[in-house]
Amino acid sequence: MDNLEIAKQAYQDFAEGNIEGVVAIMHPEVEWHVSPGFPYVSGDGVVVGPQAVVQNVFAPISEYYDGFTIDVQEFFGSGDKVVMVGYLTGVWKETGKRFKANVVHVTTLKDGKMTHFFEAADTGEIVGSA
Numbered sequence: 001m002d003n004l005e006i007a008k009q010a011y012q013d014f015a016e017g018n019i020e021g022v023v024a025i026m027h028p029e030v031e032w033h034v035s036p037g038f039p040y041v042s043g044d045g046v047v048v049g050p051q052a053v054v055q056n057v058f059a060p061i062s063e064y065y066d067g068f069t070i071d072v073q074e075f076f077g078s079g080d081k082v083v084m085v086g087y088l089t090g091v092w093k094e095t096g097k098r099f100k101a102n103v104v105h106v107t108t109l110k111d112g113k114m115t116h117f118f119e120a121a122d123t124g125e126i127v128g129s130a
Contacts, residue, residue, distance in 0.1 A: 003109040004077030010107075010114070011072055011084065019058055026050040027113040032057060037123025039064060065090035070103070082107045088121055101125035 001009070006025055013021030032053045034045040040060035047056045061068050068090035076083040084105040091098050101122040108116035 001112070002077070003080060003082055003112075004075060006109060006112060007077070007082035007084070007107050007114075008075060011070060014070065019054060022058075023050045023054065025109075025112065025114050026053065027110070027115045030114050031116050033116075033118045035119045035121040035123050037127060038121075039127070064093060066093055067091050071100075080108050080110055082109065088126065092126075099126045099128070 010022050010025055013019070028050065029048060030050060030053065032047045034041050034047065034057055036045045038045075040056070040063070042056075047053050068088070070084075071087040071089055072084055073086045074084070076085075084103075084107070086103055088101045088103045089099065102125075103119065103121040105120075106116075106118045107114055
């Protein structure tokens with residue numbers, strides 16, 4: 001599989017709740033940048049390593065939101081980079097309010113493994129539903 005196909009599969013795995021599938025493509029030292037502004041993000045939003053991503057990014061999603069999805073609109077791939085443009089959607093559990101926020105992800109892959117993930121999301125839209 002090329003990098004674009006690998007990234008698409010990771011999004012499919014995430015959508016299906018197959019976190020192990022997402023983790024399987026992560027490099028042991030993957031650097032994961034989450035948009036500051038999410039309630040579960042501390043410091044600069046940088047998490048290193050697959051287990052840290054699961055514990056500090058994926059697990060809190062189910063704590064804060066119901067029906068959280070990444071609504072992919074487009075993928076672009078060039079060399080070692082894959083860009084996803086879409087929306088984050090869900091319901092803030094505390095308030096029951098829905099959100100739909102713009103998001104762009106830039107993923108870097110090397111030898112079939114994700115080495116870097118960068119997220120730019122409209123966290124104001126999400127936190128506004130709190």
